[in-house]
Amino acid sequence: MARRLHFGPSGLPSRDSPEAAVSLLLSGEMSACEIDFAGRFWMDYGWAARLGELARENDIALSMHAPLAGFMGHAERGKKLNMAIGMLDHSAGIAKAAGAAPVVIHPGFLLGRTREEAIDSVCEQLAELRTRLEAKDRAVDFGIEVMGRVRDLGSLDDIVEIASRLPWVRPVIDFAHMHATTDGALTSAAAFGEALGKADAVLGPGVPFHIHFSDIAFANRNETKHLPYGEGTLRAEPLHEALADFDRPATIISEAPDEASTAALKAILDV
Numbered sequence: 001m002a003r004r005l006h007f008g009p010s011g012l013p014s015r016d017s018p019e020a021a022v023s024l025l026l027s028g029e030m031s032a033c034e035i036d037f038a039g040r041f042w043m044d045y046g047w048a049a050r051l052g053e054l055a056r057e058n059d060i061a062l063s064m065h066a067p068l069a070g071f072m073g074h075a076e077r078g079k080k081l082n083m084a085i086g087m088l089d090h091s092a093g094i095a096k097a098a099g100a101a102p103v104v105i106h107p108g109f110l111l112g113r114t115r116e117e118a119i120d121s122v123c124e125q126l127a128e129l130r131t132r133l134e135a136k137d138r139a140v141d142f143g144i145e146v147m148g149r150v151r152d153l154g155s156l157d158d159i160v161e162i163a164s165r166l167p168w169v170r171p172v173i174d175f176a177h178m179h180a181t182t183d184g185a186l187t188s189a190a191a192f193g194e195a196l197g198k199a200d201a202v203l204g205p206g207v208p209f210h211i212h213f214s215d216i217a218f219a220n221r222n223e224t225k226h227l228p229y230g231e232g233t234l235r236a237e238p239l240h241e242a243l244a245d246f247d248r249p250a251t252i253i254s255e256a257p258d259e260a261s262t263a264a265l266k267a268i269l270d271v
Contacts, residue, residue, distance in 0.1 A: 003031060003059060003249075004249050004250070005031075005243070005249065005250050005251075005252065005269065005270075005271040006031040006032035006059075006060075006061035006208070006249075006250070006251045006252070006271065007030065007031055007032055007251075007252045007253075007254070007265075007266050007269060007271035008025060008030035008031060008032030008033040008034070008060070008061075008253065008254070009025075009030065009033055009034070009253070009254050009262055010034045010036065010065065010212070010253050010254060010255045011033070011034065011035075011036035012025075012033055012035060012036065012051075013025060013028070013033075015042060015043075017047075018047060018050040018051040018053075018054055019050075019054065021033075021051065022051070022054040022055065022058060022060065025058075025060060026058060026060075028259075028262075028263070029266070030060070030266075031059060031060055031061065031271065032060060032061040032062070032063070032251050032252070032253060033055075033060060033061075033062060033063075033253075034062075034063045034064060034065050034104065034253045035051075035062060035063070035064040035065065035094075035095075035098065035100055036065060037064060037065060037066055037067055037091060037094075038065045038066070038067060038068050039067070039068075040067065041067070041090060041091075041094075043094060044094075045093070045094060045097045048094045048095075048097040048098040048100075049097045049098065051098050052097060052098035052099040052100070055098070055099065056099060061208070061251045062098055062099060062100035062101075063100050063101060063102055063103075063104060063143070063210065063251065063253065064091060064094070064095045064098070064100045064102075064103045064104065065103075065104045066087060066088055066091040066103050066104065066105050067087045067091070068106060069083065069084060069087060070084050070087035070088045070091060070105055071084055071105055071106045071107065071108040072084065072088075072105070072107075072108060072121075072122050072125035072126045072129065073107065073108030073109070073118055073119075073121040073122035073125060073153070074108070074111075074121070074125065075111040075112070075113065075121065081125070085129060085132070088103070088105065088129055088142075089129070089132060089133065089136070089138070091103050092133050092138040092139070092140050093136070093138045095138075095140045096137070096138040096140050100140075101140055101141045102140070102141040102142050102143030102169075102170050102172070102210060103140055103141070103142050103143065104142075104143045104144075104145055104172050104210070105142060105143070105144060105145070106144070106145055106147065106154070107122060107144050107145070107147065107153050107154045107158060107159060107162070108121075108122055108153055109152055109153055110152055110153050115153065115158065118153050119153070119158060119161055119162060122144075122153075122162055123162055123165050123166060126142070126162075126166055126169065127166065130166075130168065139168070140168075141168050141169070141170060142168065142169050142170070143169070143170040143171070143172040143210050144159045144162055144163065144169060144170075144171065144172060145159070145172040145174050145177075145212065146159050146171070146172065146173055146174045146177050146178055147174070147177055148174070148176070148177030148178075148180045148181060148216075148218070148222060148223030149181070149222045149223070150180075150181040150220075150221040150222060154177075155181070156171070156173065156178060156195055156198055156199075157198070159171045159172070160198050160199065160201070160202055163199075163202045163203075164201075164202045167204065170199075170203060170207065170210055171198070171199040171202065171203075171210075172210045172211075172212060173195055173196070173199055173209065173210070173211050173212070174211075174212040174213075174255075175192070175195070175211065175212070175213050175234065175239065176212065176213060176214045176215065176216035176223065176226060176234060176255065177212075177216070177223055178195060179216055179218070179232075179233070179234045180216050180218035180221065180222060180223040180224075181218075181221050181222070181223075182221070183218075183221050184218070184233050184234075186234060186238070187233070187235070187238065188238055189238040189239075189241035189242045189245075190242075191238070192238045192239050192241075192242035192243075193242040193245055193246075196209060196242055196243070196245075196246055197246075200246055200248060203248065206248075206249070207248075208248065208249040208250050208251050209243075209246070209248055209249070209250040209251070210250075210251050210253075211239075211250055211251065211252045211253065212253050212255050213234075213236065213239065213252055213253070213254060213255065213256075213265060214226045214227070214229070214234075214254060214255040214256040214257070214261070214265075215227040215228065215229045215230065215231055215232035215233075215234050215256065215261070216232050216234055217231075217232055226255055226256065226257050227256075227257070228256065228257060228258050228260070228261045229256055229260075229261035229264045229265060230261075230264070236265050236268040236269055237268055239252075239269065240268060240269050240270065252265075252269060252271065254266075
């Protein structure tokens, strides 16, 4: 029977070898991991292929966070856009080798534009990137993360709109960021369920929810930092309850800053 929920950390627990990384995931009873390229690329194609092989053997769902500068929706075409395209091209190649999906990216910025203009730009540049990746046989799914700043691009509605236009793009629901931008309003299963319902409406059959979760500090409806679980006001029990109402698998990535918090989340989510 296929596992309904996968859970694991935002970053491989070892960079020594694929075997060491998977061994540590299994020892912690983790069934997912998001490959951590947010800072820099550190894994080659051979490393990725072996990691993917071991992950498939052990039912570990792999995803990837691309470098932070790898976003689409640039207001001007030039060096920064070309650099971002190169980063996402390379990310997709390693993701393809590892069997990792989605490749998580940030949505970019308004940059003085209306929300509609910025979303149009993101979709246009993502579609161009897709054409490039298809020609290289590395057209993997991408995921766009909900952001934690209330006045910039990246609300759940923004992300869902982008995903509705591009079937190979998934919403990545970051509940910590949403808790921040709603001034701590994610306190009930109904609130979690409403967010999941918006993502559910644009995901294809059988495609898992992709969720980021941790406790969070915020001020003026903007995130300030991820917290050890229990130090803030975001709780995992309502998420566990809300997920039960959907006939869709889910991958939940802990972005907690410590292993104890990740273990606590795992126990609450019963994964």
